[in-house]
Amino acid sequence: MGDFMFGIEFVPDMPLDDLVKHCILAEDHGFDAVWITDHYNNRNVYATLALVAERTKRVRLGPGVTNAYQVHPALTASAIATIDKISNGRAMLGIGAGDRTTLTSLGIQMDKPVARLREAVEIIRRLLAGERLSFQGNFFKIDGAKLSFKCPEIPIYIGAQGPLMLRTASAIGDGVLINASHPLDFKYAMPQVQKGSPKQGFDVAAYASFSVDLDEGRAKKAVVPVVAFIAAGAPAPVLERHGIDSTDVAAIKSAFAKGDFKTAFGSVTNQMVDVFSIYGSPDHCIQRIRELHDIGVTQVVVGSPIGPDVSTSIRLIGEEIIGEFDG
Ligand code: F42
Numbered sequence: 001m002g003d004f005m006f007g008i009e010f011v012p013d014m015p016l017d018d019l020v021k022h023c024i025l026a027e028d029h030g031f032d033a034v035w036i037t038d039h040y041n042n043r044n045v046y047a048t049l050a051l052v053a054e055r056t057k058r059v060r061l062g063p064g065v066t067n068a069y070q071v072h073p074a075l076t077a078s079a080i081a082t083i084d085k086i087s088n089g090r091a092m093l094g095i096g097a098g099d100r101t102t103l104t105s106l107g108i109q110m111d112k113p114v115a116r117l118r119e120a121v122e123i124i125r126r127l128l129a130g131e132r133l134s135f136q137g138n139f140f141k142i143d144g145a146k147l148s149f150k151c152p153e154i155p156i157y158i159g160a161q162g163p164l165m166l167r168t169a170s171a172i173g174d175g176v177l178i179n180a181s182h183p184l185d186f187k188y189a190m191p192q193v194q195k196g197s198p199k200q201g202f203d204v205a206a207y208a209s210f211s212v213d214l215d216e217g218r219a220k221k222a223v224v225p226v227v228a229f230i231a232a233g234a235p236a237p238v239l240e241r242h243g244i245d246s247t248d249v250a251a252i253k254s255a256f257a258k259g260d261f262k263t264a265f266g267s268v269t270n271q272m273v274d275v276f277s278i279y280g281s282p283d284h285c286i287q288r289i290r291e292l293h294d295i296g297v298t299q300v301v302v303g304s305p306i307g308p309d310v311s312t313s314i315r316l317i318g319e320e321i322i323g324e325f326d327g
Contacts, residue, residue: 032060091154
């Protein structure tokens with residue numbers, strides 16, 4: 001299948017020793033990319049990436065995804081350039097609108113996220129290119145800023161789900177990280193991506209909740225809590241696209257609001273698990289990834305929970321799944 005890639009996502013809320021061990025294991029088992037999520041309440045994304053960069057040799061790595069509300073684009077340019085240096089040119093930058101709930105808890109209003117992201121990406125690219133930059137945007141004003149070191153080009157991926165963000169991603173990015181697992185979501189997304197006239201080699205990544213195990217029941221059990229959170233946060237058009245009853249989702253939301261996780265997880269339906277994750281035996285996961293590939297996906301990012309036992313699942317993906325997509 002040519003250049004099909006496998007990425008893996010880690011949330012830096014676990015002991016960093018474990019996170020680094022998982023990254024090394026993933027590299028040894030054929031993964032191409034490591035994406036580290038960015039939320040202020042977890043360990044810092046660039047410090048984590050520096051550690052991973054230092055302890056790995058081959059995998060590409062980057063934040064998946066940072067945003068242009070919490071971090072000024074000039075700082076993002078400097079941070080990702082530093083990771084690129086530490087990793088000998090393996091850095092990639094994932095950037096998106098930012099998580100609304102997280103931003104709200106910091107008192108940040110998410111106004112015009114797409115327009116803001118466009119400006120940020122332009123600033124980052126021009127600073128990385130070594131330009132002394134003066135920029136008068138609607139969101140950022142820059143007066144003669146310049147990085148004090150040289151940096152090679154770094155691929156920029158945009159996190160996107162909405163139609164405008166998907167079109168923008170392909171117009172200004174080198175790739176897109178689409179937070180979805182089901183073929184229907186990619187059948188919806190691909191025409192939007194095409195509308196932005198993506199460049200040759202534009203990478204369409206499925207940033208998917210994933211759980212693989214030889215025992216399908218165990219794989220499912222591990223993914224249900226993650227699916228509960230995804231279903232609770234899914235926008236109405238996504239629920240409609242899949243014919244998911246909003247009252248079923250309301251039950252999960254109200255249980256979460258009461259702090260009743262048991263009821264929330266117990267309210268997850270089989271359909272929700274199928275829609276919001278890739279889970280099951282290696283064969284079943286291969287089948288689902290093939291469907292995504294046929295629609296135009298060029299990278300699968302194996303995201304939380306990965307499996308009931310993360311190390312075992314990383315090995316399983318390396319030994320049983322990745323080889324199916326080589327050459
Ligand atoms: N968020 C995080 O905070 N941390 C992470 O680690 C993270 C990882 C991640 C990985 C993949 C991924 O796809 C998303 C990820 N996210 C993460 C979430 C990300 O930050 C965004 O919240 C998420 O991708 C939502 O993106 P979206 O494509 O749905 O875009 C939102 C903003 C949206 O509403 N888009 C609409 C659309 O059609 O695309 C349109 C909005 C719009 O029209 N806005 C206009 C504009 O200029 O922005 C303005 C309209 C007006 O006039 O107000």
